[in-house]
Amino acid sequence: LKxxxxxxxxxxxxxxxxxxxxxxxxxxxxxxxxxxxxxxxxIDSVIRLVNDGDVExxxxxxxxxxxxxxxxxxxxxxxxxxxxxxxxxxxxxDDADIRRIDPADATSYREFGDTFEMxxxxxxxxxxxxxxxxxxxxxxxxxxxxxxxQMGYPMIFGLKGPM
Amino acid sequence: xxxxxxAAALGxxxxxxxxGPAFAQQADVVYLEGYPELKESSGGRFExxxxxxxxxxxxxxxxxxxxxELEQGTGNTIRVAADTVFTMQEVEEDGETQTVLSTAVGSVxxxxxxxxxxxxxxxxxxxxxxxxGTELTVYAGSDGSALFLVDSGLVDVEAAxxxxxxTDGEGVExxxxxxxxxxxxxLGRELDFSTWNQERIDxxxxxxxxxxxxxRDRLAHFQGEIDRLQPLIRxxxxxxxxxxxxxxRYFNQRREEEFDRHRLETLLPLARxxxxxxxxxxxxxxxxxxxxxxxVGRLYVEVKTAYILNISNPTxxxxxxxxxxxxxxxxxxxxxxxxxxxx
Numbered sequence: 001l002k003x004x005x006x007x008x009x010x011x012x013x014x015x016x017x018x019x020x021x022x023x024x025x026x027x028x029x030x031x032x033x034x035x036x037x038x039x040x041x042x043i044d045s046v047i048r049l050v051n052d053g054d055v056e057x058x059x060x061x062x063x064x065x066x067x068x069x070x071x072x073x074x075x076x077x078x079x080x081x082x083x084x085x086x087x088x089x090x091x092x093x094d095d096a097d098i099r100r101i102d103p104a105d106a107t108s109y110r111e112f113g114d115t116f117e118m119x120x121x122x123x124x125x126x127x128x129x130x131x132x133x134x135x136x137x138x139x140x141x142x143x144x145x146x147x148x149x150q151m152g153y154p155m156i157f158g159l160k161g162p163m
Numbered sequence: 164x165x166x167x168x169x170a171a172a173l174g175x176x177x178x179x180x181x182x183g184p185a186f187a188q189q190a191d192v193v194y195l196e197g198y199p200e201l202k203e204s205s206g207g208r209f210e211x212x213x214x215x216x217x218x219x220x221x222x223x224x225x226x227x228x229x230x231x232e233l234e235q236g237t238g239n240t241i242r243v244a245a246d247t248v249f250t251m252q253e254v255e256e257d258g259e260t261q262t263v264l265s266t267a268v269g270s271v272x273x274x275x276x277x278x279x280x281x282x283x284x285x286x287x288x289x290x291x292x293x294x295x296g297t298e299l300t301v302y303a304g305s306d307g308s309a310l311f312l313v314d315s316g317l318v319d320v321e322a323a324x325x326x327x328x329x330t331d332g333e334g335v336e337x338x339x340x341x342x343x344x345x346x347x348x349x350l351g352r353e354l355d356f357s358t359w360n361q362e363r364i365d366x367x368x369x370x371x372x373x374x375x376x377x378x379r380d381r382l383a384h385f386q387g388e389i390d391r392l393q394p395l396i397r398x399x400x401x402x403x404x405x406x407x408x409x410x411x412r413y414f415n416q417r418r419e420e421e422f423d424r425h426r427l428e429t430l431l432p433l434a435r436x437x438x439x440x441x442x443x444x445x446x447x448x449x450x451x452x453x454x455x456x457x458x459v460g461r462l463y464v465e466v467k468t469a470y471i472l473n474i475s476n477p478t479x480x481x482x483x484x485x486x487x488x489x490x491x492x493x494x495x496x497x498x499x500x501x502x503x504x505x506x
Contacts, residue, residue, distance in 0.1 A: 064226075070490070071463045072506070075268070076226040077246035078461050085468025115490065116498045120506040124206070139472070162474060 035129035037146035037154035038101050043133050045153055046144065047096045053087045055080075061150055065125055067158030070113025072121055093137040104130035104145075111143060112160055126157055188251065188262040188283070190217045190233035190241060197229030199243070206504025219262060222250040225269070238276035244269060244356060247303075248457055252286075254446045255439035263291075263446070266303040268457040270356040274298040275316070288454045289381050290322040290337050299329075302356050304363040305461040307339035307378055307454070312349050339363075339458075340377030364465055371466050372481045378458055379489045385451035386496040392444040399437040406430050448500035455493055459486075 036042045049057050062083065065074045073079050102108070109122040111132060122130065127147030131154070135142050140162030146154040192215045199211045204220025211231060217223060223231050225247045233241040243249045247269025254261050264273070265286040273285065275297050285292040285301055287309040292301075297316030303309050311320050312334040319328050320335055325342035327335050334349035367374040406429050413422035463486065470479040 068464060068467060071460050072456060073460050073464060074456050075224070075246055075248070075461075078464055080227065081461075082464045082468060085464065086471055089468055089471045091471055113490075115494055116501070117506055120503045124503065124506065162471075 035131065035147075035154075036149035036152070037127075037129055037131040037133075038103065040098060040101070042149075042152070042154050043098060043101065043144070043146065046146070046156065047093045047135065049153075050087075051092045051094070051096075053092075055083050055087050057153075058083045058087075058156065061153050061156050063125065063127075063148075063155055063157045065121070066156070067112055067118070067121060067145055067160075069160050070115055070118055072117055091139070093135060093139070093142065095138055097136040099134040099136055099141075100132075102132045102134075104132055104147075108132055112145070112158060127155065130157065188219055188235065190235040190239075190251070191215070192217065192231060193234045194232035195230065197226060197245075199223060199225045199229040199231045204504070206502075206506075217251060219251045219253045222248055222267075224248050240272075240274040240276075242272040244271065247271060248453070250449075250453065252446055252449065253442055254284075255442045258435070258439070260442070265450075265453070266301045266309075267453040268303050268305055268461070270300065270302050272298075272300040285318075286450075287337075288450065288458055289339060290320055290343075292321065293319045302359060304339070304360050305458065305465075306363045306367040306374055307381060307458045308363050309337045310354075310359060311335050311337075312354065314350075339367075339374065340380055364461075367462060368465060368469060371462070371469075372478060372485065375459075375462060375466075375482055375485045375489065378454065378462065379485055379492070382451055382454055382489060382492060382497075385447045385454070386492060388447040389444055389451075389496055389500060392440050392447070396437065396440050396444060399433060399440060403430075403433050403437060406433060444500060448497050449505065451493065451497040452501060452505055455497075459489065 046061070049061075059080045062079050064076050064079050065072045066079045066082070067073070068082060073082060104122060104126060108130075109118040112118050126145070130145065130147040133144040133146055135144065142159065142161030142163070144156065145158030145160075147157055148155040192211055192213055195211055195213065200208055200223075201211045201215060201217065202208050202222040202224055204218070211223065217233055223233070223243050225231060225243055225245050227245055229245055231243040231249075233243070235241060241249070241264065248267040249269070249271050250265045250267060252263040252265050254263055262283040263286050264271075264283050267288060273294075275282070275294060282294055285294060285299075287301060287303040288307050290309045290311075292311060295317040297318055298314040299316070299318055300312045300314075301309065302312075309322075311318060311329060313329045313331065315331050317328065317330055319326055320337065320343050322337045323340065323342040327343040327346050329335055329346055332348055332350040333346050334354075335343045335346045337343045406425070410422060410425055410430055413419075413425055466479065466482050470476050473479065
């Protein structure tokens with residue numbers, strides 16, 4: 001039996017809608033499961049903030065306390081001085097290449113420093129979706145410690161480098 | 164069961180010893196601006212609110228635009244300015260618990276109207292000051308230096324083994340790691356913390372190697388005190404165990420008179436001394452942590468930003484070498500005295 005032409009058009013339209021729905025569902029669920037801190041495009045947006053010298057935004061996105069190499073910077077004013085100083089000095093991740101994006105685990109603190117303080121910081125202050133991002137740039141290798149999110153950006157918990 | 168009763172009695176005595184001064188020295192938040200934080204001795208951090216209590220062991224941490232006013236007892240006022248870390252600490256001295264109001268970094272103004280009992284001591288990472296009926300401001304610089312400005316009363320400022328006495332309208336600057344300088348008249352002069360602090364940072368950057376060495380020396384002082392107290396604590400702990408066994412023996416043998424005398428003349432004084440030694444070891448460990456966090460942390464930021472594009476510079480490498488030694492010393496001597504909640 002052949003279906004009337006109108007019915008075929010309706011069925012085709014339904015299949016397209018279903019396909020679109022599945023695609024959107026897949027995209028939305030993918031976004032929901034991959035933390036912002038582990039999405040390459042979002043990490044790029046942080047790198048862009050450094051390259052643009054957007055101190056205000058960098059300070060806004062920085063967690064306090066903040067990790068610099070293996071030092072915990074505990075004052076908001078010191079974190080602001082850090083970003084201002086780095087940008088004034090000319091820090092930029094030119095030709096940055098993201099080498100790896102690793103969710104932080106129980107031993108990740110050692111990448112910043114094999115110390116009691118770093119161990120406690122990673123357990124106590126880092127967001128649950130804490131992520132270590134390694135980037136290569138013209139200035140050398142850097143580690144970014146990211147996690148959580150704020151206005152679509154990952155928050156910055158720490159910075160190490162150049163290594 | 165009886166052993167438990169004895170233990171409870173001893174525990175109770177110790178509790179009374181510690182609870183008395185702690186209650187007397189707590190401060191209430193009577194005014195605030197911005198979003199200052201309270202870091203509790205238990206490790207909890209939360210936003211301060213009107214009416215919150217700041218207890219010994221707690222720290223008030225202010226951000227760039229914050230301000231906190233505390234009231235202690237009947238009329239003592241403590242004003243904590245922006246970008247400041249103010250901590251209430253305890254130390255044992257001559258068998259009494261002494262409160263130390265410590266400014267790790269930043270600026271705090273004090274007005275002590277009616278001090279009942281023993282007067283508190285004021286401290287910065289490198290200085291201590293005794294006070295008598297005083298209104299003064301303490302600036303604790305990012306490089307470990309300090310500035311004391313007295314409005315009224317008497318203040319004895321002590322650092323590196325030297326002391327200077329200040330009275331109405333006098334001030335003194337204490338360079339990081341050094342003794343107090345010459346006292347000066349400050350009333351009528353324009354002095355603000357951020358300008359003074361920036362000058363200290365600029366001085367530090369002139370010679371960051373000497374600057375970090377001074378901080379390392381100060382850390383060594385705290386480590387020395389901890390190292391001196393640790394064997395004493397271990398010895399007293401062993402002795403206390405032995406004396407507790409003796410006490411238990413007297414009790415089991417129903418030698419009540421000997422039991423009471425031993426408890427009063429041996430056990431309780433020993434427990435008191437052990438507690439004092441532990442409080443003091445803890446005081447030095449937390450002072451070392453404060454130095455590490457707020458002084459070393461800020462100096463590291465300054466050096467890192469100054470040399471970020473020139474990390475093979477010899478000055479930077481020398482700074483890093485001393486800094487690395489400082490970290491090793493800290494891990495070896497201070498960290499064993501700390502708990503996760505301190506970080």
